[in-house]
Amino acid sequence: MSVQHNLDFDPTHGYNLERLFQVGAPETPPDFQSFWETAYEEAMQVKPLPRLLDTGVACAGWNVFDLEYQSTQATTLLGWVLIPEHVVPKRGFVITHGYGGRECPDYHLPFHDAVLFFPCLRGLGKSRKNTISADPYWHVLHNIDKPQDYVLRGCVQDVWLAVSALLRLFPSLEGHIGYFGESFGGGIGALSMAWEPRVARIHLAVPTFGNHPLRVTLQCNGSGASLTNYYRRRGPAIFDTLKYYDAAVAARFIKVPVHCVLAKMDPAVPPAGQFSVFNAIRSPKYDFLVDGGHLDYPWKNEQLHYLGESLHRFFADL
DSSP states (O other): OOOOOOOSSOTTTTOOHHHHTTOOOOOOOTTHHHHHHHHHHHHHTSOOOOEEEEEEEEETTEEEEEEEEEETTTEEEEEEEEEESSSOOOEEEEEOOOTTOOSSOOOOOSOTTEEEEEEOOTTSGGGOBTTBOSSHHHHTTTTTTOTTTOHHHHHHHHHHHHHHHHHHHOGGGTTOEEEEEETHHHHHHHHHHTTOTTOOEEEEESOOSOOHHHHTTSOOOTHHHHHHHHHHHHGGGGHHHHTTSOHHHHHTTOOSOEEEEEEEEOSSSOHHHHHHHHHHOOSOEEEEEEEESSOOOTTHHHHHHHHHHHHHHHTTTO
């Protein structure tokens, strides 16, 4: 079955599955690894000082807490933490969000023996800032002309410090931490998890920021359209920064098993970029194909049901 849409462009961009699994990644810049290792060392100098506030709410087997912790550049981040009501947690997850931010935790995840951390990364959701637009079109451009200050560098550090905060509060979970990232969180996940030794298994769903040189040539909407339009105005100078923020390049450095959701068509995150990330991964990897990303279709919930089962199996040994 094919997904029907009313878009004015082809969200497959002419790629069939065979071609998608052949998409490569840009060359790794000579200083790519040192760029990110420096960023990681900088983040590890920050004390996250996590604070939990009991909301008094219990939902779907979890007690709900408000979260606050510190990140780089004196940034305070907010979010939620779900703690199992009736069992001692055996593992933990850092779960990020798409470019629309997050308004509440996800209660449907099949991990009732886990602590679930839901940070809102800087400028988005509960962590909105006056100095950074929460609109994805402008957020993705914040300080894009300054590689060391580009907003995505801070967002990656926010993820690392979420791991620090989780382990500060739940030190017994060391060695049993997983990561979940979808769309924006998928791209940020590839960028962050490439350098994060404390996370044992990773899930990336329809990851963005993959293969920027190709991505800016493929019509899309959302934050991808913002980068494309900026590229058309400013030209290849955009890659002076984006070469360090390519999820497909970072994927080469991931060392732990990765589970990826990949869409055959997607108007917001071109499938060729998603598959570029997956194809670049050298550690054990598992793909879960869906017919559409950032699209609704009648059998989507059925595919999501099977995705839940796949994730349960993938993280069983965490």
